[in-house]
Amino acid sequence: MADLRVREFGLEFANPVVVSSGPTGFGPILAETVDMRRIGAFTCKTVTRKKREGNPPPRLVDCGYGIIASIGLQNPGIEEFVRETLPSADAFGTRLIVSIAGFCLEDFAQMASLLETVHGFDILELNLSCPNVESGLMNPSEDPRCAGSIVAEVKKHFASRPVTVKLSPESLPQDTFIRSCESSGADGFTLFNAYHGARFDINTGRPFLRRTEGAYSSPALKPIVLKKIRDARHVTDRPIIATGGASTAEDILEFILAGASLVGFGLVGMIDPEALEELPLHLERCLEARGFVSLDEYCRYLRRTAEHGR
Amino acid sequence: MESVTRSESKSMALVSVGHSGKAAPGQFYMIKCGDFPVVPRPYSVFYEDLAGGTTTFLIKARGLQTSQLVEMKPGDVLKIRGPLGSPFPSLVNAVLVAGGCGFAPLHFYARQYGYSSFFLGTETYEELAFLCLFDDLKETHGDNMVTDLFMESPVDGPLIACGPSRMLRTLSETDRKDPVYVSLESRMACGTGMCLGCPAKMKDGTILLVCKDGPVFSGRDVDWEWLT
Numbered sequence: 001m002a003d004l005r006v007r008e009f010g011l012e013f014a015n016p017v018v019v020s021s022g023p024t025g026f027g028p029i030l031a032e033t034v035d036m037r038r039i040g041a042f043t044c045k046t047v048t049r050k051k052r053e054g055n056p057p058p059r060l061v062d063c064g065y066g067i068i069a070s071i072g073l074q075n076p077g078i079e080e081f082v083r084e085t086l087p088s089a090d091a092f093g094t095r096l097i098v099s100i101a102g103f104c105l106e107d108f109a110q111m112a113s114l115l116e117t118v119h120g121f122d123i124l125e126l127n128l129s130c131p132n133v134e135s136g137l138m139n140p141s142e143d144p145r146c147a148g149s150i151v152a153e154v155k156k157h158f159a160s161r162p163v164t165v166k167l168s169p170e171s172l173p174q175d176t177f178i179r180s181c182e183s184s185g186a187d188g189f190t191l192f193n194a195y196h197g198a199r200f201d202i203n204t205g206r207p208f209l210r211r212t213e214g215a216y217s218s219p220a221l222k223p224i225v226l227k228k229i230r231d232a233r234h235v236t237d238r239p240i241i242a243t244g245g246a247s248t249a250e251d252i253l254e255f256i257l258a259g260a261s262l263v264g265f266g267l268v269g270m271i272d273p274e275a276l277e278e279l280p281l282h283l284e285r286c287l288e289a290r291g292f293v294s295l296d297e298y299c300r301y302l303r304r305t306a307e308h309g310r
Numbered sequence: 311m312e313s314v315t316r317s318e319s320k321s322m323a324l325v326s327v328g329h330s331g332k333a334a335p336g337q338f339y340m341i342k343c344g345d346f347p348v349v350p351r352p353y354s355v356f357y358e359d360l361a362g363g364t365t366t367f368l369i370k371a372r373g374l375q376t377s378q379l380v381e382m383k384p385g386d387v388l389k390i391r392g393p394l395g396s397p398f399p400s401l402v403n404a405v406l407v408a409g410g411c412g413f414a415p416l417h418f419y420a421r422q423y424g425y426s427s428f429f430l431g432t433e434t435y436e437e438l439a440f441l442c443l444f445d446d447l448k449e450t451h452g453d454n455m456v457t458d459l460f461m462e463s464p465v466d467g468p469l470i471a472c473g474p475s476r477m478l479r480t481l482s483e484t485d486r487k488d489p490v491y492v493s494l495e496s497r498m499a500c501g502t503g504m505c506l507g508c509p510a511k512m513k514d515g516t517i518l519l520v521c522k523d524g525p526v527f528s529g530r531d532v533d534w535e536w537l538t
Contacts (some may be wrong), residue, residue, distance in 0.1 A: 013525065022505075023499070023504065023505050024500070024504045024505070025503070025504040025505065029502050029503050029504045029522075030504055033502075042321040045506075053511070053515075053517050054506060055495075056507060056509075056510065056511075056515065056536050056537075057496060057509055057510065058496075058497055059497075059506070059507045059508070059511075060497040060498070060499055060505075060508070061345055061497065062348075062351070062373065062374070062375075062497070064346060064347045064348070064374050065346070065348055066348055066349070068497055069499070069505070069507060071505070071506050071507065074509070075508050083392060095387070151363045161474065188537070191408055220349065239341065267333050267348070267349075269504075270499050270500045270504060271342075271348065271349050271350055271499060271500065272389075283418070
């Protein structure tokens, strides 16, 4: 079988499949269906300093080619997460990414300090871009200096493991945000959070979602995100977890070609967990069908080909 | 898919699949047909024939997926996951109140456990004619609300209801001594409690999930102000 191992963030991953933060929650329900050891990494749903009940319903609206979700960061708060949720996630047997969001620098500092003392996870994700909550005292998705100051603050308190920064695809100019976070100490990037979307009921004249807008997930976003990943790769050589639009094993190869180090899957895990588990198996077959014994060999071959073709 | 029976103008259909998963009345399946729409939708079980190995769902053509489902032909393939969610309690002399497609789980309940009275309200006469499967059904359609019909001749006994949230709220807030069980409708994505897309707040402030903790709840526990 083809070797899918990837080494990024100074860590070895069994394969490049990363379950993105959000759609599959904190993991225990997914783990009832999926052998998590077959996934490269699992990202827990984003946690905030204090408990949040999330947005009132309706939180979901179907869009045919995808779905808009407006959950509003429902979570038990960092302390209960560390006490109750993290220990069970530690038993998944895969790389674990903990995701946090805050409304002020103090939130991030507190959570980073607490997590620095906690074992059982490998990477810290800073969600600087949730589309489904009202802005707090600061808005890192609109101000690159603000994004950078959060990264710097977190790195002051959290030094034991890598930090990846999750940016909004709507945070522009993209290169300014990436440079600001990188110069503040970001070890890598999770690109991207979802685009904002909305739908309206033509019979009632009202929006379908209680908060009108939400996070749009769809395989149809793939070419847009691929282009943005390529742009991002021109700006940074840090690891990129490419998230948005990937749904098949072939998509993993395409995102890697665009510049991704690892590839995030959100919607797939939510609607078809078995398909998520099969992705690494299909990726092995993809590589073998093309005569490669490893993902690494495939990437090196294509880079050589691309360089010679210039 | 095994068979499909459609209403006169194909606005509704009973779709049977060759699968039986030992569902109990009130439980649902996530169903997806083909590659589009991308996200599956939840459907309560209308009836499960364990001996025949089929499960039947009531479909009303409203959106992208339901419009495809009513047009499906025997032999077409559906992707289904379930049964999911908690079932109705088995009660003696239950009063059943259904609105529209809310008839599906109550039909299953009536066939499995019986009832003392069964009220049904539908949007059109065609739907009513299609769903009039019990001789003693108390029925109404169009602008005449099933809640009004129920209030005109209230019947004692535990109440089980399924239909639009406003209907369930009215029934839950009715001054009755007997318990009220409601099966909440909600848009879902995962159907298992992972995505937190289908919340229901209880009066004690707890946020529960319709897919995992429900869809059956005590109507008096639900914070209807938050939900509707």
